[in-house]
Amino acid sequence: MSKEFKFLKKKKVIIFDLDGTVVNLTADWPTLKNILRERYNQLYDDSCEFRSMSACLSEILEKEDEEVLQNFFDIIRTFEMKNIHETTPIDEIVYFIKHKEHFGIKREIKLAILSLNTRVTIKKSLKLAELEDRFDLIIGREDVRRWKPEPEGLIKIKEYFGVKERDMIFFGDLENDIKAGRSAGIDAYYIDVLINLVKNYIN
Numbered sequence: 001m002s003k004e005f006k007f008l009k010k011k012k013v014i015i016f017d018l019d020g021t022v023v024n025l026t027a028d029w030p031t032l033k034n035i036l037r038e039r040y041n042q043l044y045d046d047s048c049e050f051r052s053m054s055a056c057l058s059e060i061l062e063k064e065d066e067e068v069l070q071n072f073f074d075i076i077r078t079f080e081m082k083n084i085h086e087t088t089p090i091d092e093i094v095y096f097i098k099h100k101e102h103f104g105i106k107r108e109i110k111l112a113i114l115s116l117n118t119r120v121t122i123k124k125s126l127k128l129a130e131l132e133d134r135f136d137l138i139i140g141r142e143d144v145r146r147w148k149p150e151p152e153g154l155i156k157i158k159e160y161f162g163v164k165e166r167d168m169i170f171f172g173d174l175e176n177d178i179k180a181g182r183s184a185g186i187d188a189y190y191i192d193v194l195i196n197l198v199k200n201y202i203n
């Protein structure tokens with residue numbers, strides 16, 4: 001293992017966010033937010049605190065309205081899948097995942113996805129990037145109830161693999177990814193760090 005990749009050496013589970021990290025999705029997120037906002041208004045005759053989709057979903061959770069929550073997941077899923085074929089891979093990261101042994105990552109090291117996208121979107125976009133068989137666990141939008149930057153997804157992954165915080169590393173493209181890592185006590189890095197290391201390695 002070249003020394004640049006030493007920070008990965010003792011890790012047993014490497015976790016990636018999806019959008020902006022492994023692939024770039026092309027969904028029109030502002031439009032999706034508007035659709036959800038309008039739906040929320042219709043249902044509750046009230047406006048959703050719309051800092052983020054997660055904030056809105058959290059309000060539905062507080063109302064313990066599981067049916068509406070599922071309906072919102074459906075809307076998000078359908079919307080995300082509309083432009084799924086325009087998804088583009090992030091080449092360096094796809095290369096890293098496909099050739100992880102070249103970077104000194106042993107075969108038995110587990111790979112996971114922790115994403116705010118719905119499971120079908122994650123699976124389809126991984127398939128488009130020809131990575132469908134590379135991940136041992138996928139945690140999507142529907143799999144947690146406290147979304148990033150909350151640590152719930154990372155804790156689920158830790159429990160699933162029965163590992164310690166120090167055995168895990170998380171890569172993402174947003175501050176909320178880094179915050180989630182911090183609150184779970186797990187090393188978290190911006191994906192640019194890995195992209196640049198892989199770029200240098202390939203060239």
Ligand SMILES: [Mg+2]
Nearest residue numbers: 017019020173
């Ligand atoms: Mg992202």
